Amino acid sequence: MSAPVDPTRTEAWRTLSGLAESLRPDLRAWFADDPGRAERLTFEAAELRADLSKNLITDEVLAALLALAGEVGLTDRIAAMFAGEHINVTEDRAVLHTALRAPAGERLEVDGHEVVEGVHAELAKVYAFAERVRSGAWTGVTGKPISTVINIGIGGSDLGPVMAYEALKPYVQEGLEARFISNIDPTDLATKTAGLDPETTLFIVSSKTFGTLETLTNARLARAWLLDGLRSAGAITDDDDQAKTAVAKHFVAVSTALDKVAAFGIDPANAFGFWDWVGGRYSVDSAIGTSLAVAIGPERFAEFLAGFRAVDDHFRTAEPARNLPVLLGLLNVWYGNFLGAATHAVLPYSQYLHRFPAYLQQLTMESNGKGVRYDGSPVTTETGEVFWGEPGTNGQHAFYQLIHQGTRLIPTDFIAFANPAHPLRDGDTDVHELFLANFFAQTAALAFGKTADEVRDEGTPEPIVPARVFSGNRPSTSIMAPALTPAVLGQLIALYEHLTFVQGAIWGIDSFDQWGVELGKQLALQLAPAVSGDEAALAQQDSSTRSLITYYRTHRTP
Ligand code: F6P
16 A cells, blocks of 8 residues: 655645635635525435535635645545445454445455355344344244344444434334343442333443453443343242253344354354444444344345445545545545634434434544544554534524634535424424524524624614624534435445544544554553552552542542
8 A cells, every 4th residue: 555645745735825824715606606505515425415615615716626636546446345344453454434334236356255145144134133033033032022232332333323322212123122221330230221121122232342441340240130121020049051041032242253152151143243344333235233223124234224325335436536535535625724723513403313413432432532543653644533413493492503603614514304203393393493483583584694784783782782783704514304214324434434444544543443442442451450450550550640549539429
């Protein structure tokens, strides 16, 4: 693989720096002078329609961003990813989440293996399992059908499934519920199992490595909860074989490390695999999505995958100037590297997408929070902005103040759907229309603001005028789709996956490793003896850590 191009030494970077310096954003004038702006800057990918016109870009900026993409060789990087080259260099792996949604029959050989065939063989296993749970053919140890599946996993083995389950709630089979345990804080398991009947509960232990402390600890706690519950109900005795049968009926696993699954005591026949070329944060469309497949069913899950695929096709084939993930990734580079933005808000006007910003935090920040490039050399510019957000309209009554009138530049993505899941009326009012009116109003207010004269014209007393002025020129992208269906959710996820890749490609980083999370994990294990009372281990800690642990030990009631 050739060394990364330093983006800051390109011709396009120089042009962009000049454009940023001379930029005097005036969205009011830009729209007034250019009636074609909205149309020209609106792009489509599958069912997604994104209006970029309320961003702080001119045609020159866009051209220079596209030139930057050309100079760093973005198109080659995209091709390398789809072809299965080992672009995850620090782990020497291909990056092929796109193969997870390739249609059956497509062929892709990577490292001597045909991958698409394997993907569909595993999908068939997941679908057969999902059907058995949904139909009641899969029963617990006492012969009762399953009514609750609990996914135990963390990071990519949790955030995708829980986000998608929440997003697709209207598609969940009646009488079936999914819950998600991730945190090693015992509160998570205690509250998620509260009120459940072990006889009708099935756990899916999801871990790519099957070595994650939180997940294995929670899996053991869940096993104890299950066996204690079954024993106290008289459903099983203390006999080991009965415990084994119960675990086999109430535990399945998803992992790339099937040997470790067996060592944990889960029958490998009840395990679903995936591959090291699927990053954790890119895995919701692999067997890691089993809880979702159970909840919404194979047919809907297949639509979800088809949604991803539609955007993959767009990303791979659309010319850069009309390629939505390319354009959005470049826009983020513009804001982060040239206009000084450090954060990016994602504001879904859909309550069902309430976990989407949290999901995107791992996707974008674990991918692009890097200080070295893929050849080990330091990055040459800022990388990885902070992603955050909450659904509208709730956010409007919380943090939008800062977006509208604060001193920091915060680019925003507004996401909304033409059709609601629940078409309710308040008297004569269609409530979804009221909801969307807020969506449209916010992007207009951010873009066009309110001048001092307009404030005065409303009769505002002069001393208060400055506080009521809105500067405008606060950028937003409006992403819309007909409805939040499984396919559209797949499209949205793929859109953000690929725009994250585009940013990483511009910066020359490996967006697919995550070494930054390792040190804390190692230290937690090293510190554990000190926390449990090992004085020698405590003495080895720095003075701050020692005093924190001592505080804990003094205040912990036995
Ligand atoms: O600690 C970070 C991480 O490695 C994520 O990248 C991953 O999604 C998560 O932990 C969970 O890992 P696993 O699926 O192997 O349990």
